[in-house]
Amino acid sequence: MSIIRKCLFPAAGYGTRFLPVTKSMPKEMLPLVNKPLIQYGVEEAMAAGITDMALVTGRGKRALEDHFDISYELEHQIAGTAKEAALTEIRHIIDVCTFSYTRQIEMKGLGHAILTGETLVGDHPFAVVLADDYCVTEDAGVLSQMVALYEKHQCSIVAIEEVSADETHKYGVIAGDREADDLYRVRDMVEKPDPESAPSNLAIIGRYILTPDIFTILRDTPPGRNGELQITDALMSQAREGRVLAYRFRGRRFDCGSVEGFIEATNYNYQHVYGAVQ
Numbered sequence: 552m553s554i555i556r557k558c559l560f561p562a563a564g565y566g567t568r569f570l571p572v573t574k575s576m577p578k579e580m581l582p583l584v585n586k587p588l589i590q591y592g593v594e595e596a597m598a599a600g601i602t603d604m605a606l607v608t609g610r611g612k613r614a615l616e617d618h619f620d621i622s623y624e625l626e627h628q629i630a631g632t633a634k635e636a637a638l639t640e641i642r643h644i645i646d647v648c649t650f651s652y653t654r655q656i657e658m659k660g661l662g663h664a665i666l667t668g669e670t671l672v673g674d675h676p677f678a679v680v681l682a683d684d685y686c687v688t689e690d691a692g693v694l695s696q697m698v699a700l701y702e703k704h705q706c707s708i709v710a711i712e713e714v715s716a717d718e719t720h721k722y723g724v725i726a727g728d729r730e731a732d733d734l735y736r737v738r739d740m741v742e743k744p745d746p747e748s749a750p751s752n753l754a755i756i757g758r759y760i761l762t763p764d765i766f767t768i769l770r771d772t773p774p775g776r777n778g779e780l781q782i783t784d785a786l787m788s789q790a791r792e793g794r795v796l797a798y799r800f801r802g803r804r805f806d807c808g809s810v811e812g813f814i815e816a817t818n819y820n821y822q823h824v825y826g827a828v829q
């Protein structure tokens with residue numbers, strides 16, 4: 552079992568870039584071929600030894616709960632047929648994991664979504680996965696890589712990758728002192744800076760390990776970029792005390808929150824993942 556027991560999935564966002572499909576369907580249920588984004592995130596957490604999945608949902612997101620539940624009628628219909636095999640993975644997830652849910656009533660930013668999850672997480676270090684950042688790796692998944700680092704360093708960790716200067720405005724961006732090839736001790740972090748004010752080109756992607764004092768910090772953090780409560784600002788309080796690492800992960804990330812990234816990931820999975828298991 553992992554030293555990190557819970558994974559939090561902020562999943563309350565509207566997914567406006569995919570309207571109209573996200574009008575009544577959660578964006579986390581958008582499929583890469585035949586498997587929804589949220590399931591990839593859950594599988595990555597499982598691979599890191601985590602079995603407690605905590606979802607922060609919102610209005611119109613009930614399909615997420617139904618996905619991680621038994622579908623009696625359907626399963627009865629296809630029992631004993633070849634189609635049954637298509638449900639093997641999801642049945643395994645349901646057998647092994649527990650799922651808990653809470654609703655974010657108002658969308659006030661990622662920091663607010665994470666703070667809403669406090670009731671599910673409690674007083675333990677936890678992982679955060681933003682399911683629209685889909686990551687593929689050759690060996691250990693990104694969360695597995697980060698859990699191994701947490702075991703050693705016992706502080707908050709953000710996953711980072713290099714982006715071009717014209718993309719910093721889409722991400723939290725860090726500056727830090729290099730501790731190892733792929734590891735920085737964070738000195739500064741800014742949410743969605745313009746290229747001129749970006750402290751570097753190292754952008755945070757949607758994988759975090761957070762120590763639970765982040766909740767107290769979030770409660771005291773004023774609204775930041777876009778008037779929203781930003782996890783980046785709360786992490787900066789920990790970074791001032793040298794308690795945040797930024798890790799350049801091994802693997803490739805697709806930004807499935809954008810149409811281009813979503814199509815790239817779909818094509819990638821059709822070639823490399825879906826084809827391989829059919």
Ligand code: G1P
Binds near residue numbers: 661681743755781
């Ligand atoms: C959020 C965070 C940002 C981070 C990004 C990763 O932004 O606020 O710091 O870089 O996720 O995907 P969002 O994409 O929700 O606007």
